[in-house]
């Protein structure tokens with residue numbers, strides 16, 4: 001039998017040392033998939049019809065997609081030249097890190113945060129510097145500012161933070177930006193922006209104009225429910241976006257993704273979008289409140305997910321993220337464990353909420369019993 005783990009050719013040792021991005025698992029039996037922060041609703045009205053009507057799959061999509069970029073730019077009060085599209089906002093993160101940080105240079109991010117961050121610089125030898133979150137599971141912006149040095153080319157800010165939930169507040173963001181060198185790129189990753197209800201949270205559209213070194217990322221994957229079609233957006237200085245495009249894979253946004261995104265921004269779709277966001281936010285609050293009633297110290301949840309911290313013996317946490325995730329998997333419901341730090345549970349179907357709370361309750365009862 002051949003050994004499939006050992007490459008038959010010489011590959012880069014630094015690449016081989018890094019584990020590939022792990023996708024949230026898919027249930028092997030009937031249950032809820034709460035492991036990938038997906039949207040439980042179907043795409044918005046008009047999207048399926050627009051996708052079905054797009055039949056010229058033998059052609060490349062027209063690059064540029066000016067109508068879509070104009071519509072997105074309008075939300076920020078900027079023109080299409082300040083909007084960049086790619087096959088998911090994760091692709092744009094990759095492009096921006098590659099455009100700014102060369103081998104031996106670095107980029108700073110909070111940790112734990114989006115699991116793709118640590119490997120973004122791998123292919124070009126840029127070093128990722130993870131700065132631990134505060135005890136409240138928020139970005140430690142003081143420590144992040146202190147971590148910026150001569151080698152830093154990019155800072156990634158994730159708000160609300162995946163997987164822990166808190167959003168960065170506007171005053172803290174302003175104070176942080178005052179400490180970041182003006183020639184260092186700051187990326188505000190707002191993948192879950194539409195779910196934010198904290199009035200004090202920073203909002204990309206409010207701060208973009210003041211900071212030429214800031215790029216704001218959004219995605220159609222979460223609130224809009226188009227994760228499978230892969231389309232994300234960046235808004236910022238045209239020269240930064242042009243550099244990102246230069247290192248991106250050309251022609252990766254499909255025409256189907258383009259029409260789906262455009263249909264999602266149509267007025268009738270937006271009305272439905274607002275209702276769905278309201279529904280997901282109210283499920284999130286119900287889930288967080290239920291878990292807090294069980295004694296779990298759930299941090300401020302501003303995305304479409306909640307966080308259960310792992311704390312060996314401390315109250316307010318779970319003893320083992322892996323054990324709780326295994327309990328969930330037994331029932332067919334999947335959640336995302338982060339070894340040594342906690343479990344993230346996405347907000348899914350309404351019926352999943354009592355199921356989740358009951359599994360956690362049983363886990364905690366056993367945890368208590370085994371003390």
Ligand SMILES: Cc1ncc(COP(=O)(O)O)c(C=O)c1O
Pocket residue numbers: 036037087088089090091114158162189191218219220221227230231232
């Ligand atoms: C914080 C954050 N940024 C970016 C992404 C990437 O989203 P996409 O590539 O689907 O736009 C995710 C996906 O989970 C995320 O959690």
